[in-house]
Amino acid sequence: MLAGYDTLITTIALGAILAYSFHVVLMAGQLSLGQAGFASLAAYTSTLFVPDQPLFGSLSPVLIGLPVGAAVGAAAALLLGLPVLRLRGVFLAIATLAFGEMVRVFMTNAEWTNGALGLRLEKWATIDLVWLILAVLTYLFWRLGPSRTGRAFAAVREDELAAGSMGVDVVRTRMTSFMASGAIAGVYGVLFTYFFGRITPGAFDFSMTVDGLVTAVLGGYLIFFGPLLGAGFLTAVPELQEALGFDAGWIHPLLTGVLLLAVVLYLPGGLSSLAARLRPRRTPTPPQDTAVDDLRPLPEPGSTVARVRGLGKSYGAVQAVRDVDIDLASGEVLGVIGPNGAGKTTLINMLTGLEPPTAGEGDVLGVALGSRGGAHRYAQAGVSRTFQHSKLFGRLTVLDNVLVGTHVVSRGTYGRRLVWLPSARRDERRATRLAWAQLRRVGLADKAGLRPATLSYGDQRRLEIARALAAHPTLLVLDEPAAGMNHVEAAELAELIRSLAEDGITVLLIEHNVKMVVDTCTRLVVMNFGEVIAEGEPREVISDPAVIEAYLGADETGEPEYA
Amino acid sequence: MLQQLANGVFAGSIYALFAIGFTLVFGILRQLNLAHPAIFTGGAFVGIELATRLGLPLWALVPAVAAVGALAGVLLERVAFRPLAGRDDEHFAGLISSVAFGGILIAALQARYGTEPRSFPSGYFPNRLFEFGGISVTLMQLVTLGLALVLMLGLAWLVSSTPMGRAMRAVAENPRAAKVLGVNAGLVTSGTYALSSALGTVAGALLALNLGQADRDLGASIELIGFAVIIVGGLGSLWGAMAAGLILGIAEAMTVSYFDSTWKGLVPFALLFVILVLRPRGLFGAVKVREV
Numbered sequence: 001m002l003a004g005y006d007t008l009i010t011t012i013a014l015g016a017i018l019a020y021s022f023h024v025v026l027m028a029g030q031l032s033l034g035q036a037g038f039a040s041l042a043a044y045t046s047t048l049f050v051p052d053q054p055l056f057g058s059l060s061p062v063l064i065g066l067p068v069g070a071a072v073g074a075a076a077a078l079l080l081g082l083p084v085l086r087l088r089g090v091f092l093a094i095a096t097l098a099f100g101e102m103v104r105v106f107m108t109n110a111e112w113t114n115g116a117l118g119l120r121l122e123k124w125a126t127i128d129l130v131w132l133i134l135a136v137l138t139y140l141f142w143r144l145g146p147s148r149t150g151r152a153f154a155a156v157r158e159d160e161l162a163a164g165s166m167g168v169d170v171v172r173t174r175m176t177s178f179m180a181s182g183a184i185a186g187v188y189g190v191l192f193t194y195f196f197g198r199i200t201p202g203a204f205d206f207s208m209t210v211d212g213l214v215t216a217v218l219g220g221y222l223i224f225f226g227p228l229l230g231a232g233f234l235t236a237v238p239e240l241q242e243a244l245g246f247d248a249g250w251i252h253p254l255l256t257g258v259l260l261l262a263v264v265l266y267l268p269g270g271l272s273s274l275a276a277r278l279r280p281r282r283t284p285t286p287p288q289d290t291a292v293d294d295l296r297p298l299p300e301p302g303s304t305v306a307r308v309r310g311l312g313k314s315y316g317a318v319q320a321v322r323d324v325d326i327d328l329a330s331g332e333v334l335g336v337i338g339p340n341g342a343g344k345t346t347l348i349n350m351l352t353g354l355e356p357p358t359a360g361e362g363d364v365l366g367v368a369l370g371s372r373g374g375a376h377r378y379a380q381a382g383v384s385r386t387f388q389h390s391k392l393f394g395r396l397t398v399l400d401n402v403l404v405g406t407h408v409v410s411r412g413t414y415g416r417r418l419v420w421l422p423s424a425r426r427d428e429r430r431a432t433r434l435a436w437a438q439l440r441r442v443g444l445a446d447k448a449g450l451r452p453a454t455l456s457y458g459d460q461r462r463l464e465i466a467r468a469l470a471a472h473p474t475l476l477v478l479d480e481p482a483a484g485m486n487h488v489e490a491a492e493l494a495e496l497i498r499s500l501a502e503d504g505i506t507v508l509l510i511e512h513n514v515k516m517v518v519d520t521c522t523r524l525v526v527m528n529f530g531e532v533i534a535e536g537e538p539r540e541v542i543s544d545p546a547v548i549e550a551y552l553g554a555d556e557t558g559e560p561e562y563a
Numbered sequence: 564m565l566q567q568l569a570n571g572v573f574a575g576s577i578y579a580l581f582a583i584g585f586t587l588v589f590g591i592l593r594q595l596n597l598a599h600p601a602i603f604t605g606g607a608f609v610g611i612e613l614a615t616r617l618g619l620p621l622w623a624l625v626p627a628v629a630a631v632g633a634l635a636g637v638l639l640e641r642v643a644f645r646p647l648a649g650r651d652d653e654h655f656a657g658l659i660s661s662v663a664f665g666g667i668l669i670a671a672l673q674a675r676y677g678t679e680p681r682s683f684p685s686g687y688f689p690n691r692l693f694e695f696g697g698i699s700v701t702l703m704q705l706v707t708l709g710l711a712l713v714l715m716l717g718l719a720w721l722v723s724s725t726p727m728g729r730a731m732r733a734v735a736e737n738p739r740a741a742k743v744l745g746v747n748a749g750l751v752t753s754g755t756y757a758l759s760s761a762l763g764t765v766a767g768a769l770l771a772l773n774l775g776q777a778d779r780d781l782g783a784s785i786e787l788i789g790f791a792v793i794i795v796g797g798l799g800s801l802w803g804a805m806a807a808g809l810i811l812g813i814a815e816a817m818t819v820s821y822f823d824s825t826w827k828g829l830v831p832f833a834l835l836f837v838i839l840v841l842r843p844r845g846l847f848g849a850v851k852v853r854e855v
Contacts (some may be wrong), residue, residue, distance in 0.1 A: 031655065083840045090595045094790045095839040096834040101787055105828040131818070206787060207727040210662060217659050250673035257666035265646050379695070394651055 008235065010127045013134045013481045015215055015231030018208070020137050021184035021218035023227050027150075028177035029157030031089060031408065033209050034080060034096030037103035037524040039205035041076050044113055047121060050194070062124045065231065066133070069371065073186020074179045081178045085171070100209060107201035110154060118200030125194035134228075140418070141224035146428065147355055147414040148407065153177060155404045158393035160301035165352060165387075167379030167408035167471060172318040214256075218263055220270020222395065229271045233259070283449040284399050290437035292430055295409060295472045298504040305475050305506045306351065308362025308369060312530075313346050313355065320346040321530045324360070328475070333497065333507040335521035337514065343530040344510045345388055348477050351508070352385050353378035365474060379462035380408050382474035386464040386481055388510075392452035397464055399448040402435040405470030409434065438466040458489040465496070476500065477508045482516055485535030494520050514542060526550070566599075566698050567816040573704045575812020577773070580766035581785055581790035583715055587608055590799025591735040591755050594657050600782030600789070601665035601672075601761050606632055606764025607777035608672055611681045621688060621772075625710065628635045628768045629761040633733075636760025639664055640753050662759035669779055679770035680778040688772060707769050707798075714762060715805050722801065731755060791831035795838050797845025806847065810834075 003135045025032040046065035084095045087120070107113050108370040120463055144150040155163035156173045159310065164170045188531065193199040211234075219230025238252045246293070264272060299305070306328040313321040328334055337342050349355040351364055353375040362369050365381040371402055384405070393401050410431045416424035438443045442462040444455075463483050468476055482490040490513055501507055511517045517524060524538040528550040534541050541547060588596045610628050613619045641751060643660040647653050691702040712798055722728040733741040734751045742748045770785070771777035792811055796803025811831050818830050836847060 031658075087839060087843060090589075090658075091794075091839060091843055093595075093658075093837060094794055097787070097790065098839070100831060102836065105826065105832070107822070107829075109825050206783070213664065214659070248674070249678065252670075253666050253673070254670035257663045257670060260662055261643065261663035261667065264628045264663060268650070268652065268656065380773045404749045435806050 001421035006127050008131060008239065010125060010130050010195060012218050012231050012235045013130045014188065014195065015128075015211070015235060016134055016227045017130075017137060017184065017191065018212040019215035019219060019227030019230050020141065020400055020465075021188060022212045023141070023219075023221050024184060025177050025181045026216060026221035027157060028153040028174060029160075030174055030177060031093040031267065032096045032178060032181060033093050033213065034077070034099045035181060035188075036204040036206070036209045036213055037080075037096075038073040038076050038182040038185035039192070039208075040100075040103050040107055040201065042072040043189030043199055043204070044107060045069070045072045046190045047119060047193070047199060050121075050124065052122065054133045060124050060126065060129055061122075062129060062194045064192060065124075065194065066187055069186035069190035070183040073182035073184070073189070074502070075099030075182075076186075077179045077182025078175070081175050085174055088276045097206070100204070101206070104201045104205055105449060107204075113199075113201065116201060118203075121194060121197050121199060123193045123194060123197035130191050130195060133191060137184065138225065138228065143417045145224055145412060146200050147424075148410060148412050148431075149176075151400065151404050151413040152407065154396055154400070155393055155407075158395060159391045161354065161375070162387065162391035162393065163404070164375035165281070165379055165385050166404050166467065168404070169376045172373065194385035203494045207405050214260055218260055218270055220267075220272035222269050223272040223276055225272050225275075228273040229275065230347050231298045233271060284397070286436045286440075287429075287433055287444055287450070289431045290440065292434050292437070294430075298474055299330045301504065303330045303331075304328070305330050305332075306362070306364040308360060308364075310349060310350070311347070311357050311361035311362065311369070312359030313343075313350060314358050319530050321350070321357075322359075324527075324530075326351075326362075326525070326533055328506060328508065330474070330506050331501065331504055333501045333509060333521045333522045333524060335517040336508065336510045336527060337524065342527040344527055344531075345479060346383065347527070348479060348508065348510060351378075352383055352477055379471060382472075383477065384468040384471040384473035384475070385477035386461070386468050386479055388479040388483070389465050390452075390460045390465075392460060392463060396446065396452075398444060398450050398452060398455070399435055399439065400431075401452060401463060403431055403440055405438070405467040406431040406434050407471070409470075409472045434472075435466075438469045441469065442466045443492075444477070458485045461485065462493075469500075473505060475508065477510075479510050480512060481509070482511055484512045490516055497535075518542060565696075566815060566821065567820045569698045571706075571813035571816030572809060573708055573773075573812070575764055575809035576708045576807055577770050577794050578785070578788055578812055579805045579807075579808025580711045580714060580762060580769065582789045582796070582808055583685050583801060584716065584762040584766070586793040586796065586801065586804040587718070587759045587762075587801055588755055589793065590729050590801070592644075592752060594644065594654060594661075596639075596644075596661050596756070596759070597658055598643065598661040598668065599759070600634055600666035600786040601668040602632060602639070602760045602763045602782070603767035603770075603785065604777070604779055604782035605635060605668055605672060606767030607771035607781050608676055608681060609764065609804040610768030610771055611683055611777060614683050618684075621706070624768065625765055628764050632764030633757035635764070636756035636758070637753050639760065640756040643755070644705065645749075645752070665782075669782075671781055676779075678779065680776045682776040683772060684710065703773055707773060710765070710769065717803075718758070719801055719851065726752075727754060740817075744834060788831050791835040794835050794845055795831075797847045800847045803845055803847030807845075819850065 021035045046069045047294050049068045051060045055063060080099050084092060086424050087095055110118050136348060152168045152173050155166060155168050156170055160170050197542040215230040216227055217236055218233060219226030234256065242252055243406060267274060306326060308326050311321060311324040338344050350357045350369060356370040364383055365380060367378050367381045393404060411427055413424040413427050439448055442465055444459060444462055444466060447455060453462060453464060482493055485493065494516045497507055509521060524536040525532055526541060526543045526547045533550060534547045536546050585599050588594055606628050609631050610624060613624055613627055643664040644657050647656045647660065650656060693700045696705055722731060730746045730751050733746050738748055767781060788811065792807045793804055796807030807812055814830050815827050818827050
């Protein structure tokens with residue numbers, strides 16, 4: 001029955017494997033289109049290693065070629081990634097595309113590849129082998145989803161800055177996805193070559209890249225079985241069309257185009273999101289007990305958290321921050337106020353590793369300012385922050401947003417999940433408990449299954465705080481958390497900040513709401529034009545005439561209100 | 564040698580004309596329009612059809628093809644880009660939906676014209692050869708170069724000195740602020756796609772005139788070179804795309820004369836790669852400000 005369909009069935013599997021090499025980079029938000037180059041290099045290299053006799057009398061010689069192909073693909077991705085992964089978006093896409101074309105031209109001109117005519121090979125890759133490899137890949141991606149690594153991929157895809165501030169090593173995560181893509185593309189190249197028994201440079205061209213990308217997007221890159229669905233659909237369309245008696249050559253590309261357009265416009269998550277929608281939506285249930293007792297203790301009250309001297313930042317001729325000294329002791333709530341453009345956000349961007357200072361020195365929790373490596377190193381040392389314009393992970397649920405926050409206080413689980421070690425499950429549960437505890441703390445436990453965009457503005461701010469708290473921070477940096485909140489919400493927030501301080505968390509608070517700052521802070525710094533103009537006990541500072549002049553306006557009298 | 568240089572300039576003028584539509588859309592709307600090669604191919608077929616059926620002479624053919632291209636551009640914007648406006652993944656989704664639109668367009672061309680190459684009627688354009696100091700140039704090449712220059716300079720003038728151009732630049736700078744200030748952003752967006760596609764179709768028709776024929780891979784063959792041109796010139800830079808088109812055309816022609824012609828394909832990509840790694844904003848691109 002299936003006899004006549006061997007090639008068709010294998011084509012589905014090969015298409016899905018190719019699509020996985022795009023899936024893995026799209027999962028991490030990288031538009032990388034170098035897969036044709038990786039596949040070509042891997043396939044040609046494997047022809048040098050694959051023996052021409054079955055192994056041990058019966059095993060397919062491709063079993064030698066597959067690891068060679070994966071290794072060559074990953075190595076090529078690493079070498080290409082070192083210079084090009086600085087690029088983003090279309091720039092990355094075009095640079096990787098150029099790499100693929102260069103490989104093609106090179107292979108066409110090399111002697112040992114027999115140029116454009118290519119080489120004839122034995123058809124060592126059988127339908128069983130191709131499907132076995134696809135099954136392994138599907139398994140790998142199924143286990144990746146709810147692991148710490150999978151969440152890091154998603155976080156980088158949704159917002160690199162926020163991911164870095166939650167302790168995810170963005171550069172490494174991008175490189176990992178890039179190399180995985182290279183390895184899978186390499187495996188695809190080897191299987192493709194030995195299934196059809198022929199290799200030519202032209203097989204790995206731009207149209208192959210487009211096919212892979214289209215399959216991955218059609219299937220959807222947010223769910224692990226997307227590539228399978230995409231490949232199945234794209235292969236089934238011409239078959240169906242033939243069965244219905246339309247055999248004109250233009251109908252197939254037309255149907256593919258229309259299908260793809262419809263999916264992009266009306267089904268942003270791809271076909272797999274449709275399949276996922278059929279399942280009843282589960283609302284996450286909170287665990288009874290959210291206690292996690294193995295977190296490291298916070299430092300003793302009064303010990304130094306941050307100490308910086310002469311901190312400055314200039315953008316060209318503009319001096320955003322100049323000559324700022326900050327000392328922060330454990331248990332303090334330090335407020336920073338100042339008019340718009342006073343340099344407050346630039347100051348905390350420097351203190352959390354998002355921007356290197358151009359002058360001054362100091363350290364935050366032992367990490368020297370301006371040291372290389374990026375924001376995740378500060379996060380790992382115990383700094384956690386929120387953003388002035390909330391940077392939530394839009395396509396993750398509220399609970400998953402907070403789970404990303406646990407990154408720095410949990411261990412990687414992907415490897416252990418692959419072999420079903422019970423400890424991986426324990427660690428995942430622990431992270432979940434930690435996340436739920438923060439959701440309860442900020443009062444969002446009943447919204448755990450929603451998307452951030454459906455939350456009210458005030459709830460989004462609280463979600464950011466919950467996510468930052470999930471990292472069990474020593475220093476919590478809040479950038480205008482009350483902006484856009486009404487006075488009831490702002491009062492609740494003030495209460496929350498005070499309770500965090502009682503737990504021993506050091507808080508650095510940037511805020512415009514003067515009453516809230518006075519109510520919560522133990523010390524206040526006022527900035528204007530990039531400089532500190534006053535510092536001290538909050539009530540004294542805000543009655544300083546210079547501060548009133550600069551910030552509140554000279555004619556301001558009376559008690560400030562919650563805005 | 565000089566002959567190769569001249570050939571490079573002619574090839575480069577078509578590259579530039581193709582790429583300028585690409586870069587116009589990216590520069591103003593931050594969108595990479597992957598349907599552009601299909602529009603280019605469509606321009607070639609429409610040109611052949613109009614020349615064959617109606618016998619339009621070249622001076623009438625070019626505006627007619629451009630008008631069809633502008634309509635296609637408006638349709639493209641309505642179908643593939645406008646429905647995505649405001650979505651989180653707008654730019655990525657636009658990339659894919661434009662691939663889909665391009666695929667549909669090519670399928671439609673295939674339905675009408677089949678898979679065989681189509682040719683302009685024989686003797687459609689006089690095959691005259693000129694000699695200038697040892698260089699031989701066809702009349703077609705001269706016309707192509709002249710038209711390309713006129714169109715590119717015209718576009719540059721339109722963008723820099725007309726109210727429409729000012730509105731386009733305002734949208735490029737800050738779409739929301741432009742809207743608040745009363746710029747009809749929808750019209751500007753449609754207009755940008757119309758202009759870009761009109762230039763693309765004319766470029767396609769010109770290439771087909773130079774080759775004498777067109778097939779449905781015409782756009783795909785120039786697409787990757789187009790990427791190279793817009794990156795080398797700096798994404799979004801009109802003058803950059805013009806200069807880079809000529810540079811790449813000349814560099815390719817030189818490679819052919821010094822190396823094997825099969826290595827020609829490497830030149831644009833090697834150049835593009837080096838530029839992207841060393842100077843991502845391209846030779847003429849503006850400095851990109853990092854957003855925090």
